[in-house]
Amino acid sequence: MLSEDLRLRRALLPETAADDPLLRLQEETRLGDGIIRLRATTHPEEIRIGGVLVMCPHCGARRDWMVICDRSEISIRCRCAHQWVEPELTHADYEALIDVGGRDYPSLEAAAQAVGYDGTLAGTYLP
Structure with a gap:
């Protein structure tokens, strides 16, 4: 069926x-x-949720994130390409993190590759 x-x-x-x-x-x-329902932005600084510092569970990174908003679900992606859903973050939190400007990409994979969140810059912090 x-x-x-x-x-x-x-x-x-x-x-x-x-x-x-x-x-x-x-x-x-x-x-x-x-209307595009999937949006992403980079966030070079630390993110704290309820006072707790967000860390990548895969590599231990503490800053320099790609934040992804897919409808009402917010995900965080690390430079090591590990991505997870953060249920504590809301669409309003995402809006507060958006940088001025931005660029549209045909897919999340294309965006991740273009801004270095596809694993090629794993372990690297950019200024």
Whole structure:
């Protein structure tokens, strides 16, 4: 039953989006009214949640984060490419962390690679 629903949903995608993985990803990350629901920003400073310093559970980093807002879920990504959901952070917290400006990328992976959160700069703190 589930596979039939999935096939039906795929069949309803626009012809171009079904053929091109990049267009399909862009369609999936936009709401019906054209608003992008996945956003990300970099945050070079420490983040404290309820007075507790956020640390990467994989490498122990304490600052220089990529903060990702996917609808109402907030994730933190380290330069070692480890990413986790922070249930204590809200959309309002994300808005407070946003830097001025920014750039749109076709996917989270492309953004992570462009700003160095794909693991290539693991263990590196940038000024």
